[in-house]
Amino acid sequence: MEIKGSTNVVGLIGHPVEHSFSPPMHNAAFNKLNMDYVYTAFDVNPNDLKTAIVGADALNIKGFNVTIPHKIEVMKYLNEIDEVAKLIGAVNTIDFKNLKGYNTDGIGAIKAIGEVTNVKNKNVVIAGAGGASRAISFYLAKYGVDQLTILNRNVEKAQKLANDVLDSELIDNVESDSINNMNLSDADILINTTPVGMHPNVDDVPIALAGDMHDNLVVFDAVYNPNETGLLKQAIEAGAKPVYGIKMLLYQGAESFEIWTGKKAPIDVMQEALIKYLGL
Numbered sequence: 001m002e003i004k005g006s007t008n009v010v011g012l013i014g015h016p017v018e019h020s021f022s023p024p025m026h027n028a029a030f031n032k033l034n035m036d037y038v039y040t041a042f043d044v045n046p047n048d049l050k051t052a053i054v055g056a057d058a059l060n061i062k063g064f065n066v067t068i069p070h071k072i073e074v075m076k077y078l079n080e081i082d083e084v085a086k087l088i089g090a091v092n093t094i095d096f097k098n099l100k101g102y103n104t105d106g107i108g109a110i111k112a113i114g115e116v117t118n119v120k121n122k123n124v125v126i127a128g129a130g131g132a133s134r135a136i137s138f139y140l141a142k143y144g145v146d147q148l149t150i151l152n153r154n155v156e157k158a159q160k161l162a163n164d165v166l167d168s169e170l171i172d173n174v175e176s177d178s179i180n181n182m183n184l185s186d187a188d189i190l191i192n193t194t195p196v197g198m199h200p201n202v203d204d205v206p207i208a209l210a211g212d213m214h215d216n217l218v219v220f221d222a223v224y225n226p227n228e229t230g231l232l233k234q235a236i237e238a239g240a241k242p243v244y245g246i247k248m249l250l251y252q253g254a255e256s257f258e259i260w261t262g263k264k265a266p267i268d269v270m271q272e273a274l275i276k277y278l279g280l
């Protein structure tokens with residue numbers, strides 16, 4: 001990669017950022033398409049967030065990804081928020097052309113699952129009620145799922161998220177319950193957004209076992225380290241269709257790439273870079 005006076009800069013802001021997988025993934029894409037862009041990471045202290053956004057705009061930076069702890073706070077400093085990002089209440093992508101914020105986490109999950117099945121008219125069970133579940137739930141509603149059940153250990157948190165999704169009027173069938181009451185007999189898709197099974201706790205008991213599943217079920221685990229989690233091993237044993245967490249990382253990155261550049265992301269190249277960087 002040759003950095004020139006004409007090189008366009010995009011990047012990541014967060015605190016910390018040094019372990020981010022985004023620079024290798026995006027720079028591989030820019031190299032493949034011979035684009036005069038570079039992607040780097042900026043560690044931004046929360047106290048400096050407004051200054052960072054104003055400064056980036058002044059410096060003609062083209063776009064940012066946004067990670068913890070800035071996804072909510074950064075919305076104060078943008079001119080426009082995408083409709084679904086506004087419902088989610090968090091932004092992970094900024095386009096400086098119009099200082100507009102987007103959330104590509106949810107669409108990343110939809111596209112990952114889309115490799116196996118369309119979510120439209122499906123009955124979906126989602127475990128967890130945190131930020132990832134929130135982002136995915138609103139996109140599931142937007143993309144036409146028939147029924148959504150949100151499960152969490154803290155049932156009040158699940159109920160609040162269910163109410164927020166219902167209030168969006170994108171869907172009229174959202175339920176909540178304890179994760180201990182999971183029933184997959186009528187489910188088409190199971191999504192795990194909890195950290196259960198994430199490295200180093202790879203021997204955690206999965207949120208569902210093979211005996212709880214059926215062979216028409218699609219099982220997506222947002223955990224990407226390890227690549228094949230305990231939950232996905234159980235899904236394979238049950239004859240269900242696994243969807244790997246790395247795919248969500250890939251597609252959320254590809255969506256950001258396309259927002260900034262207007263060009264189709266080279267998915268295969270980005271995936272190869274991601275797999276190599278994560279050692280999967």
